[in-house]
Amino acid sequence: MTDILYKAYNITYLLILFIIKNMKKKIILLVAVLIAGSSASFATGTGKTEKLKVYGNCGMCEARIEKAAKSVDGIVSAEWDKKTGLLEVKSRNSNADYQKVHLAVAVAGHDTDKQKATDDAYNKLHSCCKYDRKSEAAKIIIQK
Numbered sequence: 634m635t636d637i638l639y640k641a642y643n644i645t646y647l648l649i650l651f652i653i654k655n656m657k658k659k660i661i662l663l664v665a666v667l668i669a670g671s672s673a674s675f676a677t678g679t680g681k682t683e684k685l686k687v688y689g690n691c692g693m694c695e696a697r698i699e700k701a702a703k704s705v706d707g708i709v710s711a712e713w714d715k716k717t718g719l720l721e722v723k724s725r726n727s728n729a730d731y732q733k734v735h736l737a738v739a740v741a742g743h744d745t746d747k748q749k750a751t752d753d754a755y756n757k758l759h760s761c762c763k764y765d766r767k768s769e770a771a772k773i774i775i776q777k
């Protein structure tokens with residue numbers, strides 16, 4: 634009689650152990666999935682990409698524009714397309730100040746759709762870089 638009881642206890646004990654072990658696995662898996670999910674959304678939720686219109690002509694302009702954009706704090710990459718005049722700027726954080734990119738590019742001599750370069754900065758450009766300056770959007774003139 635005690636022998637049977639003992640065996641019954643033993644089986645119950647093993648069964649409980651088995652269930653706990655499986656639950657542990659499931660909990661660990663669940664936690665791992667949660668962490669992976671949140672870190673993935675964290676990673677994609679940080680930087681942002683914006684396209685700005687920047688006026689220019691050639692490869693020299695490209696180098697100058699990209700260098701100016703990348704000099705802005707928090708900007709990790711900048712690619713200017715001379716055909717479209719679009720500058721694709723990627724930032725490290727979502728709160729990056731893109732107005733500073735407009736300003737830096739304008740200081741380098743290139744008008745953007747939001748910031749016009751000074752005549753002085755424009756006149757300093759290489760002759761082949763003197764793009765056609767009829768942009769309607771860029772009307773703000775900075776004094777620097």
Ligand SMILES: [Cu+2]
Binds near residue numbers: 691692
């Ligand atoms: Cu140029």
